Amino acid sequence: MPLVPMRQILDEAAKGGYGVGAFNVNNMEQIQAIMQAANDTNSPVIIQASRGALKYSKMIYLKKLMEAAVEEYPHIPVALHLDHGNSVETCKMAIDLGFTSVMMDGSLAEDGKTPNSYEKNVEVTRAVVELAHPLGVTVEGELGCLGGIEDGHGAGLSDEAVKDHLTDPAQAEDFVKQTGVDALAVAIGTSHGAYKSGRKDPKTGEVLPPTLAMDRIHEIHKRMPHCHMVMHGSSSVPQELVDIINKYGGKMPGTFGIPIEQIQDGIKHGVRKINVDTDSRLAITGAIRKVFAEQPEKFDPRDYLKPAREAAYQVYLARMKAFGQAGHAGDYKPMTLDEIKTIYR
Numbered sequence: 001m002p003l004v005p006m007r008q009i010l011d012e013a014a015k016g017g018y019g020v021g022a023f024n025v026n027n028m029e030q031i032q033a034i035m036q037a038a039n040d041t042n043s044p045v046i047i048q049a050s051r052g053a054l055k056y057s058k059m060i061y062l063k064k065l066m067e068a069a070v071e072e073y074p075h076i077p078v079a080l081h082l083d084h085g086n087s088v089e090t091c092k093m094a095i096d097l098g099f100t101s102v103m104m105d106g107s108l109a110e111d112g113k114t115p116n117s118y119e120k121n122v123e124v125t126r127a128v129v130e131l132a133h134p135l136g137v138t139v140e141g142e143l144g145c146l147g148g149i150e151d152g153h154g155a156g157l158s159d160e161a162v163k164d165h166l167t168d169p170a171q172a173e174d175f176v177k178q179t180g181v182d183a184l185a186v187a188i189g190t191s192h193g194a195y196k197s198g199r200k201d202p203k204t205g206e207v208l209p210p211t212l213a214m215d216r217i218h219e220i221h222k223r224m225p226h227c228h229m230v231m232h233g234s235s236s237v238p239q240e241l242v243d244i245i246n247k248y249g250g251k252m253p254g255t256f257g258i259p260i261e262q263i264q265d266g267i268k269h270g271v272r273k274i275n276v277d278t279d280s281r282l283a284i285t286g287a288i289r290k291v292f293a294e295q296p297e298k299f300d301p302r303d304y305l306k307p308a309r310e311a312a313y314q315v316y317l318a319r320m321k322a323f324g325q326a327g328h329a330g331d332y333k334p335m336t337l338d339e340i341k342t343i344y345r
């Protein structure tokens with residue numbers, strides 16, 4: 001099976017009332033762990049690479065690893081998605097490389113830091129849609145700005161500033177109409193990375209969970225019941241994974257993630273793609289630290305990369321079950337980019 005257009009995976013998820021995890025990858029172990037989990041749960045899946053991941057993997061390696069993934073598991077629908085494309089050129093490069101979906105993040109300027117004007121966001125996003133749809137490639141846009149910085153990408157907004165950059169539901173409706181995007185990333189108070197909250201209890205100084213504006217999702221879904229929404233920065237940052245890291249010499253105090261229940265509430269209201277990166281990073285790092293601490297005599301990379309891959313697998317497995325995509329890989333006949341082209345026309 002070739003890579004599937006992400007649009008079809010999201011359309012089918014909407015029909016089935018479930019969400020699909022979009023997992024970030026940089027290397028072979030992550031791709032293998034995702035595919036193994038998708039196979040074991042019979043899940044359609046979205047694999048995504050950021051600009052940083054493409055640079056790290058020198059692009060061609062990532063492409064070939066993905067070819068191997070679909071060859072090994074021909075019965076699993078997989079979309080390959082560019083995460084946070086910063087320009088029309090970057091999106092075009094990913095499309096040329098064989099990605100079946102791209103994100104044009106026009107919420108930020110090309111530097112990946114400065115918030116864009118609404119008009120500029122519409123302009124660059126529409127340009128990517130005009131480029132991608134004739135080729136059958138899916139486009140995700142973003143309206144509003146998320147907190148945090150990941151891989152050098154993000155406005156680095158404070159908790160207070162994030163509140164001023166939440167997605168406005170009326171503007172979202174206009175944005176989707178004007179750009180023709182297939183999926184809309186919404187800003188509801190989530191942040192990239194492992195530190196999703198700057199809120200502290202004034203008495204104890206303890207970090208409190210981030211507050212999410214779930215009502216924005218409910219409102220957008222009411223206005224546009226057929227719009228596929230995307231939740232970014234949606235790792236749950238499980239305390240037990242952070243504890244393993246800290247137990248074996250790591251230093252990650254004050255982490256906070258997005259509770260699975262809130263993601264599931266989003267899925268009930270039109271969220272179809274859930275971006276998860278940090279959780280697999282935590283699992284991998286914890287597993288490696290554990291081997292290093294407990295078996296300092298080991299020096300074969302396989303001795304720690306194998307447990308790392310297994311730890312990441314457990315994360316993917318749990319998310320696929322929690323998001324509801326498990327069991328749905330065989331529900332439909334995957335489309336090719338050529339087939340979906342005709343629908344866009």
Ligand SMILES: [Zn+2]
Pocket residue numbers: 084192232233275
């Ligand atoms: Zn993101």
